[in-house]
Amino acid sequence: MAQFLQYAFSGLTVGAVYALVALGFTLIYNASGVINFAQGEFVMLGGMVTVFATAAGVPLPLAALLAIAVAVLVGVALHLLAIEPAKGASAVTLIIITIGASILLRGLASIVFDKRFHALPAFIPGEAWRVGGASILPQSVLVLGGAAAVVVLLWVFMSRTLLGKAMIATAANRMAARLVGINTVWIICASFAVSAAIGAIGGILVTPITLTNYDVGTLLALKGFSAAMLGGMGNPLGAIVGGLVVGLLEAFGAGYISSAYKDAIAFLVILLVLFVMPNGLFGRAGVERV
């Protein structure tokens, strides 16, 4: 039981980060129809900027804010400079553009920062807490709490503010949204910004546990994308559940079956789920117009 709890804690911690990445995918996909493979780089930027800002003597909260700001700027720039000018190109062309952006950002990060691994001190110092025979780091609780806070804030933002509602309207039907006077270019830009901020927050929170370097984004994008698809593309709840499930599968797979095959177990389950539910756990079946 203690062992089970232990795996569950580590699975949920990693899963929370996957969930944030998946949520970022979902936001951009809903607003613009683009699968943004540079999503993982936002997480990397969150961690790396915070590490280097704190090393330069900036207090942690300020460094974290700075990191989020940098990620948001990069997200907005990605949209305005690369995605928006290619408006009307096919989905696969846009995906390759985001892959190019991901290579570019990784390259820049390796120059501006370096290629080494970096850690941050835990935000809440102290010993691991004991829960039911298992131990959990305060930082893990912070990751989970932070992810939950992001989700709640996002929900409030989407359902209570005009900007959020405009984002939902744009996701539902871009043409109709434009007809009622919503500046959809601006809204898509905002969704890149929000998505970048969410990724960066994930990166900042998890860096004390998992370390970071210029290259962490690739794997995170891969896992986040898979999680979003597992949940059902375009469904925010699906993204969160998908992320947590992928994290838990990895942890339990590594613990009970084989640590060498932990990624394999997660992907095997994703494949099986998709065979039974071709639109993911929460996705709706689309109807193709002929």
Add this chain to the structure above:
Amino acid sequence: MTMQTLLRRHGVVLGLLALVLVLPLVLPSNFYFRIATLTFIFALAVLGLNLVMGYAGQVSLGHGGFFGIGAYAVAVGPTHFGIPVWAALPLGALLAGLLAFLIGRPILKLKGHYLAVATLGMGILIAMVFTNEAQYTGGPDGMSVPRLVLFGWSARGPITWYWISGISLVVAAWLAMNLIDSPTGRAFRAIHDSEPASGVLGVNVARYKLIAFVLSAVFAAVAGAYLALYDGGVTPRTAEFLRSIEFVTMAVLGGLGSVIGSVVGAAFLTILPQVLTVFHDYEHVVLGLLIILFMMFLRDGIVPTLARLIFRRRS
């Protein structure tokens, strides 16, 4: 058959053949032969992928896995099972085709991004086997590959492999062009344009998607075997998912649905990193930037977009 289709079909293949024949006259050193050989090998894999993506309209992010099966077949077969190299190569291709056939049925029911993630998972599972089954594959360090020996003649060095891969590419292009102009090829394109519509018209959608998928897996496996034999070794990096992403990028950059596009896309991403080494640390920055710019300005891929521009000017 009109003169025009004849010219189009054979023009591409003949042009490619001419390129393969003439290039050695201008390539100054073994280094350039190596780059050309790598381009041909990757173009072979991308050509297969293009059948799936460009003609049948199905995304695959898992072709690095098939590439790896071909590569490891010529490594593991001779080393552990005593299979001669010349037999291990087609055996690997057969194995990749068989796997594609078995996995393809359930996977190809998925659409769009769901198919992408399923093929991605498949590729990662395959790569993981190569990394973890160290008693056969040498684990993360990989293993060496014996030379291909045919009738007492050992195939080694960039110039030999230039000819093997170049001629193979021409043959593959000829096969692909024939396929595209056959009823099967027309069925591929119908599926690309609209799956429900082609289903209604009596095209067996599942069957043709599977054909394209299996063929592309075989192409990728042969290419993988060539790379392993040429390099004299394999590591799990041969099959990693970045390889799959690279193939897709090559196919899209060169132009989906274009045989020449496959070669141009493969050349672009093989030659460019060599050229960009002059930028040292900035290599990846420039590479990423160029991919973005090319896709922004040549949206349908390099070859189709340029072809359209030239055609428009003429008429």
